[in-house]
Amino acid sequence: MKLDWSTLALQTINALILVWLLARFLFRPVAKIMAERQASANALMSDAKAAKLAAQAERDAAQAEREQLAAQRAQTLAHVESEAQAQRAALLAAAQEDASRLRAQAAAEIARERASQADAAAAEKLQLAVDIAAKLLDQLPDGMRVTAFIAGLANGVHLLSPAARAEMAEDASLRLTAPRALTMDERAACAAALATALGRRVEFTTEVDRALIAGLELSGTHGVVRNSWRDRLAQIHDGLLRDDGRQR
Numbered sequence: 001m002k003l004d005w006s007t008l009a010l011q012t013i014n015a016l017i018l019v020w021l022l023a024r025f026l027f028r029p030v031a032k033i034m035a036e037r038q039a040s041a042n043a044l045m046s047d048a049k050a051a052k053l054a055a056q057a058e059r060d061a062a063q064a065e066r067e068q069l070a071a072q073r074a075q076t077l078a079h080v081e082s083e084a085q086a087q088r089a090a091l092l093a094a095a096q097e098d099a100s101r102l103r104a105q106a107a108a109e110i111a112r113e114r115a116s117q118a119d120a121a122a123a124e125k126l127q128l129a130v131d132i133a134a135k136l137l138d139q140l141p142d143g144m145r146v147t148a149f150i151a152g153l154a155n156g157v158h159l160l161s162p163a164a165r166a167e168m169a170e171d172a173s174l175r176l177t178a179p180r181a182l183t184m185d186e187r188a189a190c191a192a193a194l195a196t197a198l199g200r201r202v203e204f205t206t207e208v209d210r211a212l213i214a215g216l217e218l219s220g221t222h223g224v225v226r227n228s229w230r231d232r233l234a235q236i237h238d239g240l241l242r243d244d245g246r247q248r
Helices: 005-137 142-158 162-170 184-198 229-247
Strands: 175-178 205-208 215-219 224-228
Touching: 142 162, 142 184, 142 215, 142 224, 162 184, 215 229, 224 229
Parallel strands: 175 205
Antiparallel strands: 175 215, 215 224
């Protein structure tokens, strides 16, 4: 076989031209397109990775926020529960205190009522005894109702302070009370006894008060001197009430 070197050279030139044309118009654009696509793919992957990281960061932030909210909710619930328990305890203590106070008030009221009833019963018994004594003393002879008490009345006047006796001696409104009308002799005896006690003769009016039972009472602007069974019985009554109260 005989080679045609001219033909071979021409084919070689054609091949070189074809390679140049392919490199110029095919390989380089394709490589450029592939490089651009690779860069675009890399950019997309970078964006996707960044988006993934951003999404993960958002999820982490959301999870942290949820955990924070849950912790705050638990703390708030614990605080509310603590306050509720404190309020319940305070209300219970206040209710117990009110109940104790009401029980104490009721007990005190019952005690006062019982004491009042006991005092009323004792006073009624004492008054009955005083009334019985008054009725018995009311049976005294008329002579003993006045005469026996003149000296005691004069002594009561004498026991007054000097200033009180001086005021009574100057008193123009003296009144002598007796359980019955005085006889002339009884009035004269009273005037003489009072003159001795006051150091001078005094004028007085008389009046009758059967409630005295027996005795005399001298009253004026500045005071009263009593020497009667009514006054004695009243003193006995009050003394018995005081003694009964101290015993309770």
